[in-house]
Amino acid sequence: MPISPSSAAQAARENVAQRLRELRADAGITGSELADLCGWTHSKSSRIENARTPPSANDIRLWCRACGADGQAPDIIAQSRNAESMYVEWRRKVRAGLKQLQDSYVPLFKTTKVFRVYSSTLVPGLLQTEGYATGLMSLITAFREIPDDVAQAVAARLERSKILHESGHRFVLLVEETALHHQIGDADAMAAQLGYLLTAGALPAVSLGVIPATGQRGIWPMETFHMYDDTLVSVELLSARVTLTQPSEIAMYLKAFEELRSMAVYGASARALIVKAIEALN
Incomplete structure (x- = not known):
């Protein structure tokens, strides 16, 4: 059965959110701690992790830096842009x-x-x-x-x-x-x-x-x-x-x-x- 187009786009967004969530977990920090390091509210971290708010390129860079994973930022930014371009x-x-x-x-x-x-x-x-x-x-x-x-x-x-x-x-x-x-x-x-x-x-x-x-x-x-x-x-x-x-x-x-x-x-x-x-x- 073909995947619903809107579901496919959402699934792509969720893959980005999952990667960010795993980075935070691997770094051993909580959502609140990550928010403090990035300079935003805890609710923003939660929205990004649960794919309710698509992260900007700068959000991803700050997230990766807070998790000690700066090298992964370019790849995740590209993945996020591809996810958003699916739904025009x-x-x-x-x-x-x-x-x-x-x-x-x-x-x-x-x-x-x-x-x-x-x-x-x-x-x-x-x-x-x-x-x-x-x-x-x-x-x-x-x-x-x-x-x-x-x-x-x-x-x-x-x-x-x-x-x-x-x-x-x-x-x-x-x-x-x-x-x-x-x-x-x-x-x-x-x-x-x-x-x-x-x-x-x-x-x-x-x-x-x-x-x-x-x-x-x-x-x-x-x-x-x-x-x-x-x-x-x-x-x-x-x-x-x-x-x-x-x-x-x-x-x-x-x-x-x-x-x-x-x-x-x-x-x-x-x-x-x-x-x-x-x-x-x-």
């Missing part, structure tokens, strides 16, 4: 608008050879048409109350999606059938989007699978996630994007993806479900 608040990423967020993915896209995308609620971004993307980004902009650069963001997304036609990349895309029935934008925009999906699966580098809404499942629907080769997983939550790089976590998402992939239908069977969604618009 969407508000920080999109505060300047959505175009910047779209552009931030370009270097990763260029270097990725195999894209694996599972989407439970929306058409995957790589396959979104202009009207659909405009409807979606307009909703996001209004909900998050961020600067309106929808037109520029949509243009950036469409430009980024041209990678579907570049050599050296392969795309394995899975979408839940229910996502085909969530109307984004007006009916015309939704019809155009579904119409595009009828041909997108025929692109040479694309494998498009639709997971039927009926029938017994081998694994439950889960949060949307993107896998970039076998080195990085990006999981989308309402409040954050979580980036996972630990091999064990990547392996777990790969296992889940393969389970989901085995449940999907392809070719004519997938097109039949898309046509069903188009007919439901009328």
